[in-house]
Amino acid sequence: MKKFLTRLTSVILAVLILAFIQELLMPKYMDSIREGNLVEEYYASNKDHDVVFIGDCEVFSNVSPITLWEKYGITSYIRGSAQQLVWQSYYLLEEMLEYEKPKVVVFNVLAMKYNEPQKEAYNRLTLDGMKLSKSKIEAVKASMTEGESMISYLVPLLRYHDRWRELSGEDFRYIFKKEPISHNGYLMRSDTRPVTVVPDGRKLPDYNFGDNAWHYLEKMTELTRENGIQLMLIKSPSVYPYWYDEWDQQIEEYAEKNGLSYVNFLPLAEKMGIDYSKDTYDGGLHMNLTGAEKFTDYMGGILMETYALEDRRGDSKVADIWQDKLAYYNWMKQDQEEEMQKYGYLKSYGAAAQAIEQEDGGQTRQ
């Protein structure tokens, strides 16, 4: 008996030590590449959302759930991640249904341009943050590129074991706990870099979306239908990557055929009051805070009208929760403004130093 207990203790200790080492070596995504935290942050939310957005950086950069709450009393969450592929969106949606059932799911359709797995680095940003589940396993299977292995997603230590060379302060600071960096999945950026030139779309040999992409969009449509959830398709008003008319037409036809609402917000930029010289932080790829708030405000009106959502600002329990979120949002707004004034860029928010014009016409980087 004593021998058994000793061995059992050794095994438990071994697991704990390896778990600790794994936690230490896994990237923390706090000082940079903050997008890496978005998927994981969802699990700490209260999971009572009227609307859930899924998709790539065109949702997590361009949509503000706080604005939807403030203006319309809609509760929402963005289950977005960097270059989230359509099959990842599907499995994140499937997994989310284990926790809650929103009235509406909004999917940004840019991801339809990708028919195959793309890059391990982006897979990691979406998949490492998922809790272990059947949905995660299927998402990994659908996403792995050549050379990747399932076991490295189930035991990330096998992937990140050589990060010991790159360990920095953040790996130790955040080993046990991380503060939330998003606002219900929205990653705030209040800096500005205007659109100057945007390349025209290059001619493609084939404008048809691939079978794999369609397969997962169809699964998403079916899954939402089976669960009594409305699915809305959108194209966010980011001007790059280029959104072809041929792609737009395919989505329009699909939406019509399946009784779904689809809105391409690019032609509505002026109507929304979006000024691409002021409302983007990277030359038109993503909205900054003012751009996100304008876009969200406009979209909120469509959501209310199309889906008859309830204004929940009168519900004191819900309002209390969102009051805290609003306070954090306003704090970060203020903090970012102060950083911009102090450093000229969002130093602690993962932004790169921008070149600043000197008085003599030269340029320098901070």
Place this chain on the structure above:
Amino acid sequence: MKKSILVILLASILLAAGCGPGGQAQGDTQKESFVFEYNGVEINLHADAATIIEELGEPMDYFEAESCAFQGLDKTYFYGGFELTTYPNDSDTDCVSVIYFNDDSVSTREGIYIGSPEADVVEAYGDDYTGGGGSYTYTQDEGSIMFVIEDGAVASITYQAIVEGM
């Protein structure tokens, strides 16, 4: 018990140290593929872009796109007749990833330009292509050249470096 802990710690160290650095960084060795020439400047796919851009001179326009999450930018330089796009390799060197023709003022080394008859493409580059009908893609080592055909003529020409994730 003490022995077990020691074994675990040793195993952890070996696990961490036993693997070498990641895969070979792109751009570390010279990759061969199609070459575009403009005003006497040879432009190779995967080549260090800085030298090429210096030789080409001031571009007419410039566009950069931060990737969704990573450091480094995809940069596009606009010249008369074509665009040149770069990508940052693992050593943070900007390498040539795409050359895209915008009009018929430039041509490939093999003499094909926007507007060339479809048959000229096959005559110049041969039968070893993928696609056919609407497009012809020829692959050579670490790059490709693609011709999109509309109404029997070349509508676009793209040199593309083969890079993981692009």
